[in-house]
Amino acid sequence: MDKLRALLQRTVRQYMGADQFGNKYYYVPEQKTWTGQKTRAKRIIESVNKKEFEYELGHIPTEWEAWIRGKRKDPPTIEEILRNEKLREDVKTKANEVAEKEQMQQSQENKDGDLIPPQKTQIKGHASASLFGRQKPSEEPASTGNTFQPGSWSPTQKK
Known part of the structure; x- marks a missing residue:
């Protein structure tokens, strides 16, 4: 059945090269099938290890992988x-x-x-904080939480 399919599809593969592991690389140009459909160009590897589960990282050189994925134009x-x-x-x-x-x-x-020995860093605060640059906070409270009355606040006018 595969032979019949190959005859009907008439795929033309161009041998592009091989790597040091024995993998072979082919280029299939864009072509029309016998039914008139266009197939886009493909880059194919014929691996030494025919079984996918035997594949390990590094079995395909980086340069050939870049060519297969279309990251480079010419084969290495x-x-x-x-x-x-x-x-x-x-x-x-x-x-x-x-x-x-x-x-x-x-x-x-x-x-x-x-x-x-590594020293601990001192946390000085953020530059936008009101205490930045001062050695210690002031003794006067900055909050009016005890004396606040709703609606009593009015913004000061700019000078």
Whole structure:
């Protein structure tokens, strides 16, 4: 049945390349089917692992995944993939070196006793608060809660 469908649809796939894992990538251009319907262009991967549950993150190189999703126009070359893979490995090794260096510095500071314990921050208040910048609040109450009468307030006139 699949062979019959393939004959009727006459899909023309263009081989675009393969990656280091053995996955093959194809481009199917926009075309008309035998019924007159237009099919849009597709980018297809023929995976080494035919079963979806065997797929794991990293089985498709990032560059090919970007091409499949239409994020890049041209398919990547093997040289580009290998160069980017080497760059990623360099970044990983440099990150590990920096992490080890920081860990060594922290352990050295702990041994020397020169480590300054973290201090608590003082909450001074917000700049729009009436007490901002003052050392202590005034002794006079700012509220008129005990003497307030409804309707007794009137706004002061601007000068």
